Amino acid sequence: MEIKTTQRILIVDDEPDIVELLQYNLIKAGYNVETATNGKEAIEMAKNFKPELILMDIMMPKMDGVEAARQIREIPEIQNCFIVFLTARVEEYSEVAAFDVGADDYIIKPIKPRALLSRIAALFRRERRNEKAHEKIVLGELIIDRESYSIEYKGTKHVLPKKEFELLYFLAKTPNKVYSREDLLQNIWGSEVYVLARTVDVHIRKLREKIGEDLIRTIKGVGYRMNI
Numbered sequence: 001m002e003i004k005t006t007q008r009i010l011i012v013d014d015e016p017d018i019v020e021l022l023q024y025n026l027i028k029a030g031y032n033v034e035t036a037t038n039g040k041e042a043i044e045m046a047k048n049f050k051p052e053l054i055l056m057d058i059m060m061p062k063m064d065g066v067e068a069a070r071q072i073r074e075i076p077e078i079q080n081c082f083i084v085f086l087t088a089r090v091e092e093y094s095e096v097a098a099f100d101v102g103a104d105d106y107i108i109k110p111i112k113p114r115a116l117l118s119r120i121a122a123l124f125r126r127e128r129r130n131e132k133a134h135e136k137i138v139l140g141e142l143i144i145d146r147e148s149y150s151i152e153y154k155g156t157k158h159v160l161p162k163k164e165f166e167l168l169y170f171l172a173k174t175p176n177k178v179y180s181r182e183d184l185l186q187n188i189w190g191s192e193v194y195v196l197a198r199t200v201d202v203h204i205r206k207l208r209e210k211i212g213e214d215l216i217r218t219i220k221g222v223g224y225r226m227n228i
Contacts, residue, residue, distance in 0.1 A: 007124060010051035011035045012042040012068070013086065014060045018111065022055060025113040039063025043071055046078050053082040053120060058089055058098070066094075070101040073161050080149055080162040082123050086111060092196070099199040102161045106195075126190060137172045139228045142211065144172055153211045160210075163188060167203050171216065171226040180223040200224075 009031045011022050019035050026033045034049045036042040038060045046054065054072070056065040065085060073079045084105040085098045098106050105119060137144040143152040146169060150159045160168070166188050171179065179187075181197040189195045204216055204224060217227040 006030050006032045007053070008032045008034070008049060008051045009120070010042065010046055010049055010054045012037070012039070012054060012060070012065065013057040014038060015057070018057075018086075018109075021111070021113065022116075025117065029117055037061075039065055039068030042068045043075075046072055046081070047075065050078055051081050053084065053123065055084050055086055055116075058085055058087040058094060066097050066101055069098070069103065073102045076159060079159070080165075082127075082162075084120070084123075086116075095196060096198060096202070099195060100202050102163060104163065104189075122190060137169065139172055139175060139215075139226070142172070142215065144169055151211070158210050160207075164203050164206055167200070168207055168211075168216075171224065175226040175228040178219050178222050178225040183223065 009026055011019055011026070011033060012035070013019050013022070014037050019037075023033050023035060034045055034051070036045045040063045042054070042056065042065075043063075054069075056069060058065040065087070069083050069085075072081070072083070082104045083102060084107060085103050086107050086109060087094065087098075088109045090108060095106050104123060107116065107119070135146065141154045144165075145151070146165075148159070149162065149165045150157055151165075151168065152158075167184065170184070170187055181200045184200050185195050185197065189199075204218075208216060215227055217225050219225060
């Protein structure tokens with residue numbers, strides 16, 4: 001039996017027509033694809049399949065997509081996979097909730113397969129660029145290790161979700177330089193993804209829970225800087 005070596009994508013949706021459409025187009029594009037029909041099934045499937053990207057509906061039976069994503073982000077082996085929400089929900093609070101649990105993208109249905117494939121490819125390209133640099137950054141008592149997506153601060157180690165890590169790493173590369181929310185959105189999430197500016201604030205808050213309030217300073221009316 002031929003062993004697939006392509007990138008692994010898990011589709012999670014309770015609508016069979018959408019699953020069939022996505023599965024057909026992703027397999028045609030060369031991806032290794034598995035499917036699940038609700039959040040609970042997605043978690044179990046993700047543990048075994050170890051997807052590099054999950055396409056997740058929000059409104060599903062047994063467990064919604066946001067809660068499933070939150071739990072997946074707590075599983076060390078898969079917590080840094082990409083999570084892209086595909087949803088018919090257009091309310092701002094749904095989008096905020098999605099990015100609050102670490103979404104990498106948020107796409108409103110109906111789905112356009114070619115556009116979706118383009119956005120998936122953009123996420124993987126960004127990942128490949130980031131993997132080229134494995135250097136550590138040491139700033140006082142803070143050690144940032146890109147290879148393991150981990151940080152150590154005052155002797156305590158944390159493995160960070162992908163976007164939290166990328167945000168901290170970006171700020172730490174140029175300490176004391178001030179970046180606006182728009183700068184951070186462009187550099188961390190990219191121009192292909194539409195993300196609310198509030199998402200940056202959510203990720204900064206989560207980082208501060210791990211490294212305290214002093215290392216990342218808020219510059220009122222401007223943005224944030226790494227304070228070293």
